[in-house]
Amino acid sequence: MRMNRGQLSLIGLLLCCWSSVKAQDQYELNTGWQCANISRVTEKGETISDPAHALTGWQPATVPGTVLTTMLNNKQVPDPFYGMNNEKIPDIYNTGNDYYTYWFVKDFTEQPAAADQQVWLHFRGVNYSCDIYLNGKKVNAATHHGMFLRQTYNITRLLAKNGHNRLAVIIYPAPLAGNPNGGQGGDGIIAKSVAHQYTAGWDWIQPIRDRNTGIWDKVTIEHTGAVDVKHPHVVTKVPGIRLPEGPQAPAIVQVSAELENASDKSVTGAVQYAINGTTVSKKVTLAPHATTQVQLPDYTLQHPKLWWPNGYGPQALYNLQLQFVNAAGKVSDKETVEVGVREIQTSWNAHTGSREVAVNGQKIFIKGGNWIISDAMLRFSKERYDAEIRYHRDMNLNLIRIWGGALTERPEFYEACDKYGMLVFQDFWFSGDCNGRWVDPMKKEDQWTRRKYPDDHGLVLSSLTDQIKMIRNYPSLALWCGGNEITPPEDILTAVKDSILPLLDGTRYFFDYSNSDSMSHNTLGGNGDGPYGVQPLATFWEHRTFPFNSEIGSVGVGDYASLERFIPKENMVAPEYPGNKVDSVWYYHKYIGYDGFIDPYGKAKDAKDFANKAQLVNYDQYRGLMEGFSAHMWDWYTGVIIWKTQNPWTAMRGQMYDYYLDPNACLYGLHNGSEPLHIMYNPIDGMVQVANNTFTPRRDLMLQIFAYDMKGSVDTLTQVFADIGPTITKRYLSVKRGLDKLRKDKGIFLRLRLLDVHQQPVSENFYWLPDEKGNYSGLQEMAQAAAQVTAKRITKDSVAVTISNPANGPVAFFNRVALVDMQTKKRILPAFYSDNYISVMPGEQKTITISYTAGNETTGIELYGWNVKEGYYAIK
Template identity: 20%
Template sequence: MAPSGVIIPVDKNWEFKQADKEDAEFLPAAQFPTNVHLDLLHHKLIPDPFIGKNELDVQWVGEAQWVYKTSFSGASVPEGAKAMLAFDGLDTFATVVLNGKTILETDNMFIPERVDVTSDLKEENELVITFDSAYLRGWKLVEQYPDHKWGVWNGDNSRLAVRKAQYHWGWDWGPALLTCGPWRPINLEIYSTKISDLSAESTVDKSLKSASIVATAEIEGSGSDQIRFDLSLNGKLIASETTTTSSSGTTASVTFHLDSPELWYPFRYGPQPLYHLTATLLSSSSEIHCVTKRIGLRRALLIQRPLTDQPGTSFFFEVNNIPIYCGGSDWIPADNFIPRISRQKYFDWIKLVAEGNQFMIRVWGGGIYEQPAFYEACDELGVLVWQDFMFGCGNYPAWPSLLESIDREARANVKALRHHPSIVIWAGNNEDYQYQESAGLTYDYSNKDAESWLKTDFPARYIYEKILSDACSDLIPSVQYHPGSPWGAGRDTHDATVGDIHQWNVWHGTQEKWQDFDKLSGRFVSEFGMQAFPSVKTIDAYLPLGKADPDRYPQSSTVDFHNKADGHERRIALYLVENLRYAPDPLEQFVYSTQLMQAECLASAYRLWKRQWKGPGREYNGGALVWQINDCWPVTSWSIADFYLRPKMAYFTVKREMAPVSCGITRKTHKHPRDKYTRVYIDTKTQIEIWGSNLTLENLTVDVVVKAWDVVTGEEVYSEKAKEGLELPENRSTEIVGMDVPVKQKGEEGKVVVAAYIIDKAGGKQIARYVNWPEPLKYVHLQKPKELKAVLSEDGTAVEISAEVPVKGVAVECEDDEVLFEDNLVDIVPGEVVRIGVKGAKKGTEFGVRYLGMN
């Protein structure tokens, strides 16, 4: 007999077959949890969709029906107990049959389901799950509701009708691969009473000297009238209290008051202590069931307040009274086949984010509510999370049963994730308000009659401003809810003065120059980006014949197939031709050129927007999240690290821009006309502006040195201390100096490279450096260095780089994948050695270099 309170994983002996094919035979599943593509791949029944153009050959998979089955031994259910089958995630239209009886039908990938099977269990049990085609079912629903004004960006209308990861329909960075299967664990639970949920609503006093935690347990079943709550930190019990359950026996709650609490901070601003909160059901002093959650105590606020001297309001996050400039990135699922993303891979990704000085990651609304390991990694490493609900780029319908499903989905996932201290905001959708504007759908922000929204051609407003808002208000009242991204309290979503914006007028839209990002700012930019090719190693991995493939060149049909963005050929070419001299061959140099382009573009955005982080009352820009950190398959995209976690060069330039202290220079040409009737200019002046960004929490006293070199000869033409004993106040950017470009004689501004160095006054150590080049770079007469050196240091911890002339964008390469660089794509000027930290190198390790202007 099985005791009450056991959990039996139903994860063995799974088999699958195509349900709508008469002669199909069951085959063993490759793993569990799983999906059909993984199992077909395992048995070599389909080609790898990530290789070549194989994606086209597997589209039939998403249009077929599939069945999974297993058998498991039953367990006797003690008197007064019950047996529940818990399905953590079924993708998506599933019919579940236990021992010949239909026990569940699902239509939402994101809702965990639990079914009472007490009376259905036998000594030997057969569990069969049939999955219908989400694609075909979606189109049937579209046809069933012809009055809805269907429309999407990316994928097709059928996805709007289905509560499934929207990127499975294909996106402008990912393939169309309609999966199905038991994508999360299945367990048999036997118990008489249990804790079904444990929550902790914490409040940290503004003084940070005290905190309170309201711990609440929801109880299912009977047989216990007492519950003990324990709070511990680092294995030490902090507080404990035993209480009785409510009169209904379904809940119990206690409040802990802590003096001098250990607070959770974003990395670099403090530690990430995680308390263990445990609830234990008791009966006659015996422990029946316990649940533990790891929680963090922090005071996290979204600050939206009037600014000192600009219109609109701020939009920035404050954690434990510290305003945080949220440089970070957007996140898509790390694979099209989610069950094969390991816990370690999640930690590797978030570690890459943190090591790249990115304080926030936004879980984008077209993917999934991520796996527990994702949020656990963010909690442990101190990365803030912006969490979208799973809606994106379309006009979603709102029939009653769908609204009911969405409400269940929202509440289940908020409950599952609300204990994570890293999550500081929930947003209702991705770009659905922008779609509403584009399609001219009805939206009257002043109308607060929620029921009337359902009668308009934009009924999804009811989802974002009623269902999701209510779920967050009920379950996580202390965490900010934001109806959409972008969204600005009913203003046009492009309004840069309120809320967050997505800035796509570089690449998309009006295709502005990235040098003008300062004119394209917003209070918080939650999307922007520039494409670049992935590592050459990644391209070789998806070409069917690898390095020997005849399509191994940038404009080949296979390489183009691995770029899903409309018009990518023109847009990559546009930004390349505007800025760089480049050639499509060899592939390695072209890949380098696109990565240099992306790196320059994104660094410009971070640098210019962070310049607008100017301290209290002047937080004109409170954050920038680049689209995107990662990929879901090997592809040319906006990611700054490719599918195999190989950083592109932009990863390193972003890392430098978000360093504790950084320096910026901008170069502007001022033209003065002869008079108002002519366009002839009598005077042209090129000036530079230099500023410093201090994201630390200490005021710094620094010297600022400015140097300049002739780009052709390498001759130093200027070296002066521009400021001495300058104070860089904490947590803001400060203007340092404006001056003419230093030249030997007028007219040579286009051939002078300028560098600024911020030097700590007390220690004499250089703490920031930036090299500014004449732009566009294609006009610069770049020299090929004769003495460019990139050698491993004596202690093996760094590559030391130097040259006798200025060299733009030196990228250090190594064939050994075990060798990892801590920085890369550095600008070299005469007279100094730049050190790039390296791990995994040893004596004899060979390094190659690429740079702008190299053949």
């Protein structure tokens, strides 16, 4: 950029003070809150917020948190996630809103501001309405409404002279909670408010009794000078087609921000940012009590380190520091943005009839998972977000879709997605179920009426504007979407497409709704999204669905250790098939039938046997799902998004790990089937194929195919050299005829390997194939394997577990490794396994590494398998 001499002098002065800048002065009010139901409070907010007023009989409150969370923590209600306890908690539809209307009070120390210093109060999320008082004064002129709309107040003049302050907030539930009558979103009335819809119940959750009323997100105090830096916006342009490796051409960084001058006089200074050791600045003069949008000069970043989705390259992040410095060289305010240099493009693939996503000029085959919310009662934490997104990384996925019946996720969620390379497909807060797409006898109002929900469209637009500003800087955020299976009302949709997004973002593609024609045509031979239940493996290979399927999924019951956490002993009864007889607690927790898929392994003897055999089905289902889609990438499909990968409640369907963050076999089947370079077997025609979801061609591979019988004897079916180009799937040869003969009586194991030029495996896959009648008769007769287990500590937070299987015996089949507390034998959660549910060939060994956060417990290893005796092993 070109500057005059005066500007250069000012910039020089500002640069001198850059190194002395401290972090933004901000802290969270997250402890020491008290609360009381409005039935116990007769005083007004002005009195309650007086620090001298005694709070007699008030109880501890959880903030951030909901009313129900506070009641649970105070032992006033049982854990609604266990058994049928949720039925013991009064529902707001029956009690009326006053039952869950609460006052929340927080005493805090904050000295009066000096000179031109300003003090700000921020609420990042309140559900649903609130009035705020501080030191006997009303803070918000009018009652706040809306779950998603953030609030900021300048409280400089309201602070107590002695530094002892009291904040009092009355929280009102949404005016119409809706009847939780068993419909999706209950009777639909919950959608009349600008809030999430699942709290009235869905097919994967029971109703949340207070509809998540409360101060559910962070409350913070911020200090600034006269000028507050607000809503920074960073856009990166990466022209051309890039590769993760090698020299990089320049990228363009564009930065803007809002500057609010809270003082009574005009302020002159400079807004500036530093990135990669370089400072970019712009001189501005701000009018008193005015907010000004400032666009800084574009910056050309030489040799950029690029951000890539998981599996395609590293996730480089730059620390960008944006601040306003006044003419005296004093920093007034500062914001920090983690910047991922990347550009996301989309195009229409005419061959598949679907949207295609590219990052930095390279097309990406989307392997995604649908995400509801981290915790149904909004008990969020940075650590839980990190663990959940890490699991998605470990599944070898590259995208998470945030479903429209929930919310705009918290910044900590996107931080984890940035870290682990997960693209994000963000729905807005509408659903076909509540917002009128279908005729639904469970709904109170007709489709035409529901089509106009929510009631306050102005509040929707304000909330959308605010939430877009909150998350638009995250490189992981890739796509916007109007809603789940339906668009917002026409006036909202038009405003979002024509005004709000072009003004506030404009860099990401917008889908009108989650399965719209702009995403995926229902092409010839297509049958829409889904299926949603357990399927024959052949279905995933031969049944053609939407070419960019936004929802397809299957079963997901956890193992016995998982079930024990929320099902009482008396309800540990295996579902019966045929007849679909299901225990009441299983049914309440949304069990989805495994139909006849357990029986081929032998009828389940009890709940533990059922859960163990369910893991075999789980693994096969999700490996088969991803393999079937990968086999047809760029021909039938440009992507797939699994419904769904996690549960925010103790449900029993569609989950790769349970609510307690314990993974099941779904995760590892998906981990296998989604690996970037993957060898696989087509169960229909017996074709061995390789999917290469990387940008690197491979011409140094050896393809090996083996068959093992139930006694461990091995046949080498073939061994040939193979090569494959980037981002394609290639068919090699069929082994159907030979396998059909070998598997006829007892079934057979099929082992596929890809070796590199150093004869090291780069992909390995292991299938168990049934006999000619479709039963796993051989598995039911397998001899026990004499597997040996050793565990060695690598670091304080990691362990290596090696399973050795002696020669001249059977395969050590389907072994589950778990990190446990040796005193209680309970699993340590979360823990991250390099692989699991593994099989070890005779005469071989395999090692699994486990990462976790070490505590004071005595750790050990639990291991059990199909034909390996359960045991516990000390860590050396």
